[in-house]
Amino acid sequence: xxxxxxxxxxxxxxxxxxxxxxxxxxxxxxxxxxxxxxxxxxxxxxxxxxxxxxxxxxxxxxxxxxxxxxxxxxxxxxxxxxxxxxxxxxxxxxxxxxxxxxxxxxxxxxxxxxxxxxxxxxxxxxxxxxxxxxxxxxxxxxxxxxxxxxxxxxxxxxxxxxxx
Amino acid sequence: xxxxxxxxxxxxxxxxxxxxxxxxxxxxxxxxxxxxxxxxxxxxxxxxxxxxxxxxxxxxxxxxxxxxxxxxxxxxxxxxxxxxxxxxxxxxxxxxxxxxxxxxxxxxxxxxxxxxxxxxxxxxxxxxxxxxxxxxxxxxxxxxxxxxxxxxxxxxxxxxxxxx
DNA sequence: TATTGTTATACTCTATAACTATA
DNA sequence: TATAGTTATAGAGTATAACAATA
Numbered sequence: 001x002x003x004x005x006x007x008x009x010x011x012x013x014x015x016x017x018x019x020x021x022x023x024x025x026x027x028x029x030x031x032x033x034x035x036x037x038x039x040x041x042x043x044x045x046x047x048x049x050x051x052x053x054x055x056x057x058x059x060x061x062x063x064x065x066x067x068x069x070x071x072x073x074x075x076x077x078x079x080x081x082x083x084x085x086x087x088x089x090x091x092x093x094x095x096x097x098x099x100x101x102x103x104x105x106x107x108x109x110x111x112x113x114x115x116x117x118x119x120x121x122x123x124x125x126x127x128x129x130x131x132x133x134x135x136x137x138x139x140x141x142x143x144x145x146x147x148x149x150x151x152x153x154x155x156x157x158x159x160x161x162x163x164x
Numbered sequence: 165x166x167x168x169x170x171x172x173x174x175x176x177x178x179x180x181x182x183x184x185x186x187x188x189x190x191x192x193x194x195x196x197x198x199x200x201x202x203x204x205x206x207x208x209x210x211x212x213x214x215x216x217x218x219x220x221x222x223x224x225x226x227x228x229x230x231x232x233x234x235x236x237x238x239x240x241x242x243x244x245x246x247x248x249x250x251x252x253x254x255x256x257x258x259x260x261x262x263x264x265x266x267x268x269x270x271x272x273x274x275x276x277x278x279x280x281x282x283x284x285x286x287x288x289x290x291x292x293x294x295x296x297x298x299x300x301x302x303x304x305x306x307x308x309x310x311x312x313x314x315x316x317x318x319x320x321x322x323x324x325x326x327x328x
Numbered sequence: 329t330a331t332t333g334t335t336a337t338a339c340t341c342t343a344t345a346a347c348t349a350t351a
Numbered sequence: 352t353a354t355a356g357t358t359a360t361a362g363a364g365t366a367t368a369a370c371a372a373t374a
Contacts, residue, residue: 194364220364220365220366220367222365222366222367223364223365223366245373245374246372246373246374247372247373247374248373307364307365308364308365
């Protein structure tokens with residue numbers, strides 16, 4: 001089987017399984033990405049957060065709203081520019097981030113159960129080279145942009161009508 | 165970086181790039197999966213096709229409608245059970261399938277440009293073992309089921325109101 | 329009564345444009 | 352005039368229920 005098909009297939013499977021493990025924490029994969037990014041760069045604006053994660057501003061608002069409502073993220077007015085917020089993790093947010101880390105390690109172990117330690121290292125090395133050559137941002141899941149094709153509406157002829 | 169994150173990241177990238185290469189043919193990834201499945205088992209019913217590809221019947225109808233409208237797929241009444249259609253590729257459908265194959269090989273070469281021949285074989289071997297251990301169907305992309313978490317509507321407080 | 333294909337509908341995510349407050 | 356954040360809305364994809372024809 002072609003490596004790129006296997007990558008797409010296992011990658012989608014990995015993303016789904018990770019989302020399943022995250023669900024009991026009440027978090028989605030975008031939530032985890034947001035908490036991780038804020039944890040790595042406290043004070044980030046929504047603008048730059050959205051750019052880093054390739055999440056549209058209009059969607060980011062809703063995601064941050066929810067994380068703020070649940071007390072994991074805090075929006076502070078920037079003293080330099082009153083248009084922007086500085087995003088910070090609360091204590092609960094930091095605990096959530098740690099839980100995400102534990103979840104990720106469990107997920108990793110389960111997904112790579114077929115491989116021993118040195119094989120996992122070999123796999124990571126190969127994947128890292130591909131990621132670099134393809135110009136992928138380290139630590140940033142690209143999400144899934146719009147990609148379908150544009151097609152005209154089809155004229156339907158029914159199975160809900162007698163055929164004989 | 166953890167292998168499972170790299171897998172999800174590169175997998176999503178691979179899926180997007182493949183969709184981009186398919187777009188000039190006027191096809192989406194599900195279209196390609198459908199043509200491939202019908203090509204491998206001519207006469208398949210929509211029911212079994214949907215099961216194999218994990219596409220819901222209500223969506224499959226629309227996809228097959230469009231492929232039939234474009235003359236790539238033909239629905240023939242089953243002589244044994246008047247409820248079902250037998251799905252077949254037309255000549256144009258077979259040509260489309262060949263074009264998809266060429267596209268997939270180009271995609272594969274581009275995605276794995278960082279690796280030489282023996283490294284690609286090594287990668288495929290590792291990935292195949294993971295796919296088997298994880299119980300993934302050979303040749304079937306799992307798509308992306310519903311996985312977000314359920315959250316109550318948030319009470320918004322606006323940046324569109326004066327803050328001072 | 330169960331099944332195949334189909335339609336209708338709801339919810340989520342992606343995407344774009346327009347809007348408010350501020351620079 | 353441009354920018355950060357927000358709102359509204361349109362377009363896909365996912366999911367469920369209900370329906371007609373047939374088994």
